Amino acid sequence: MKALLLVDIQNGFCPGGNLAVADGDAVVPVANLLIRDGGYDIIAASQDWHPEGHGSFASVHPDKKPFDMGELDGKPQVMWPDHCVQNTEDAAFHPDLDIAAVDYIQRKGENPEIDSYSAFRDNEHHAVTGLADYLKQKGVTTLDITGLALDFCVRFTAVDAREMLPGVTVRVILEGCRGISEDGVEAALAEMREAGVELIDLRTAIED
């Protein structure tokens, strides 16, 4: 069983969004091509879904501005601009993404006290989402991951997939990802490789 997981392909991470990733919308046609031609049995998508005043927002920390380092729940935390607030346009999937083809949507980041880059669990590993159980129950053997942002949510999701889905081949399709910072992307690629994540191109994803 081959599954595709589309990470946070939302307006907020695309040009014009509140936490825009450079060229973020370039991942949309790649995702749509994978949906159409990738031969996937299952297609899942994650959606960053924060309540107003989420603790990761710089705006709730009087001494912080966006992209400063701060603390959340006593742990180091990047202070983000307000983004992907529940039921806003910023949190909606990109309008060109073929969302009708998606079988399962995993929302995350709903707890105001803790951030959740990974679609599988929060950053402190206190609570898991339903995604791992869903994929296990479907008998997934290969999980291909792509989306935004490569150095945050794609990275944490792919590393967690290796840990939480033993025996599953986990691959990240790089053409379908864009990152927030160059250094972050370098570190993310190294960490994913170290964790046994395969970094592949679009052609490989479609052909096998």
Ligand code: VGL
């Ligand atoms: C993300 C930062 C904050 C992401 C989500 O989707 O990569 N990054 N929230």
Ligand code: ZN
């Ligand atoms: Zn977020």
